[in-house]
Amino acid sequence: MTNSALKKFMKSKFIVALAAVSLTAKVFAGAPVETPRQHDARMEWWREAKFGMFIHWGVYSVAAGEWDGKTNYAEWIMESAQIPASRYEQFAKEFDPVKFDAKTFVKTAKDAGMKYVVITSKHHDGFGMWPSALTDWCIKSTPFQRDPLRELSDECRKAGIKFCLYYSIMDWHSSDWGTRRAWNDVATGTPDMDRYTDYMKGQLKELVTRYHPGVLWFDGEWESPWTHERGVDLYNYLRTLDPKLIINNRVGKARAGMEGMDMGKERVGDYGTPEQQIPVGGFGPGVDWETCMTLNNHWGYNKHDDHWKSPETIIHNLCDIASKGGNYLLNVGPTSEGLIPQPSVDRLAEVGAWMKVNGEAIYDSGPTPFGAEAGTFSATEKDKSGKPKFIPAWDWRATTKPGKIYLEIFKWPRDGKFEIAGLQSKVTKAWLLANGKKLKVEQTAAGVSIVLPAEAPDKIASVICLKIKDQTAKVAVQK
Numbered sequence: 001m002t003n004s005a006l007k008k009f010m011k012s013k014f015i016v017a018l019a020a021v022s023l024t025a026k027v028f029a030g031a032p033v034e035t036p037r038q039h040d041a042r043m044e045w046w047r048e049a050k051f052g053m054f055i056h057w058g059v060y061s062v063a064a065g066e067w068d069g070k071t072n073y074a075e076w077i078m079e080s081a082q083i084p085a086s087r088y089e090q091f092a093k094e095f096d097p098v099k100f101d102a103k104t105f106v107k108t109a110k111d112a113g114m115k116y117v118v119i120t121s122k123h124h125d126g127f128g129m130w131p132s133a134l135t136d137w138c139i140k141s142t143p144f145q146r147d148p149l150r151e152l153s154d155e156c157r158k159a160g161i162k163f164c165l166y167y168s169i170m171d172w173h174s175s176d177w178g179t180r181r182a183w184n185d186v187a188t189g190t191p192d193m194d195r196y197t198d199y200m201k202g203q204l205k206e207l208v209t210r211y212h213p214g215v216l217w218f219d220g221e222w223e224s225p226w227t228h229e230r231g232v233d234l235y236n237y238l239r240t241l242d243p244k245l246i247i248n249n250r251v252g253k254a255r256a257g258m259e260g261m262d263m264g265k266e267r268v269g270d271y272g273t274p275e276q277q278i279p280v281g282g283f284g285p286g287v288d289w290e291t292c293m294t295l296n297n298h299w300g301y302n303k304h305d306d307h308w309k310s311p312e313t314i315i316h317n318l319c320d321i322a323s324k325g326g327n328y329l330l331n332v333g334p335t336s337e338g339l340i341p342q343p344s345v346d347r348l349a350e351v352g353a354w355m356k357v358n359g360e361a362i363y364d365s366g367p368t369p370f371g372a373e374a375g376t377f378s379a380t381e382k383d384k385s386g387k388p389k390f391i392p393a394w395d396w397r398a399t400t401k402p403g404k405i406y407l408e409i410f411k412w413p414r415d416g417k418f419e420i421a422g423l424q425s426k427v428t429k430a431w432l433l434a435n436g437k438k439l440k441v442e443q444t445a446a447g448v449s450i451v452l453p454a455e456a457p458d459k460i461a462s463v464i465c466l467k468i469k470d471q472t473a474k475v476a477v478q479k
């Protein structure tokens with residue numbers, strides 16, 4: 001299987017690399033005292049879950065992304081189109097999502113293989129999707145005399161799905177948010193961030209005590225009225241209200257742009273939040289993060305947006321993210337009638353069919369032992385220059401569990417074998433998740449070669465499970 005040149009190459013160029021460079025240390029500061037074990041216990045369900053549904057739903061869905069002849073709006077429409085708050089308030093009068101059925105939402109998430117749901121309780125427009133005692137700018141002021149958060153949280157609990165809430169710190173409607181828009185014609189007095197923070201705490205207390213969210217997902221923290229100190233104080237307040245709560249990093253100010261990870265010392269919150277992107281190379285072990293992403297090009301409902309991601313893209317993203325140690329929070333934007341758009345439902349159903357067969361490789365998995373980005377080298381084949389043939393990472397991904405490696409193969413090899421150089425742990429068994437079919441493995445010091453059937457069992461991603469003798473895979477990775 002090997003030749004002496006290859007052996008020499010491996011000796012000189014391979015290094016044992018089990019840990020990637022960590023760009024970001026663990027993210028939490030100013031938290032109520034918690035041992036690492038207690039922290040792991042609190043994060044446990046979230047780390048196992050891997051795949052969740054984001055729901056961007058609010059009165060902006062009435063506009064359906066269109067205003068004054070322009071059609072590229074969604075949940076940012078109030079700001080982007082500079083709609084006077086008094087006019088924007090009319091959307092609430094027209095928000096009557098009578099077709100909303102929480103059971104259907106939860107079924108769509110569950111059938112997709114999702115384990116948690118994060119719904120916007122309040123987006124940047126400040127509108128509350130629950131009957132708040134602290135403001136009329138909420139679901140109380142719509143014809144829809146129901147409580148969607150109550151209904152959804154109840155159904156989630158019944159279905160074993162974790163119910164979680166998004167909450168925007170920035171508020172374009174409030175009189176007290178520190179950077180008041182010129183078109184906020186309903187605001188009065190002078191903005192007062194202390195009063196605003198009290199209001200937020202009051203609303204969040206309502207949300208935590210009524211709906212018991214597993215996660216509070218903050219956003220809109222970047223404007224200057226919000227400070228690190230306020231972030232730490234809010235984090236501590238909420239963890240005191242519910243010690244089990246998980247809170248994302250956007251409660252604080254340390255997020256580095258849309259990469260979503262905290263840089264510098266002033267870290268707050270429990271996990272990083274890359275937005276619309278998958279971090280190159282991941283962050284190595286010990287860093288919790290979640291990529292949030294849209295299914296088309298908008299978060300909130302936009303009736304003109306047909307740029308749907310393919311099931312292939314979504315499944316590959318899910319594998320990619322898991323192989324880098326992250327979670328995938330995938331968004332739907334329901335209509336003002338209360339329906340998840342059918343193209344979203346269709347795609348999620350396809351992902352769910354894949355997860356039903358292959359979910360074992362994703363849930364509760366750890367990152368790849370082979371290095372997140374580079375790919376690997378063939379154990380036997382050479383390229384034109386005589387070097388071991390490079391197998392680029394876009395052809396496959398890997399995830400791990402104690403004593404197991406899962407290979408998610410995107411592009412089925414045409415030569416009937418899949419090869420990984422550098423795997424030093426003894427493979428005792430190999431099989432396809434799709435049909436349980438056992439696969440022949442040849443292993444030498446250079447790596448393994450897995451003999452495959454001619455046809456891929458899954459045209460999007462076929463998963464091979466390798467049982468290995470070590471609990472943690474030993475791998476020599478080419479630098």
Ligand code: H79
Pocket residue numbers: 056075076219220222256257258275292299
């Ligand atoms: O709720 C969805 C979007 O409406 C919201 N986040 C997702 C989950 C979102 N808010 N803003 N954006 C998306 C894009 C805004 C980016 C910027 Fe910035 C705000 C660019 C400059 C200020 C964030 C903070 C990136 C750099 C600093």
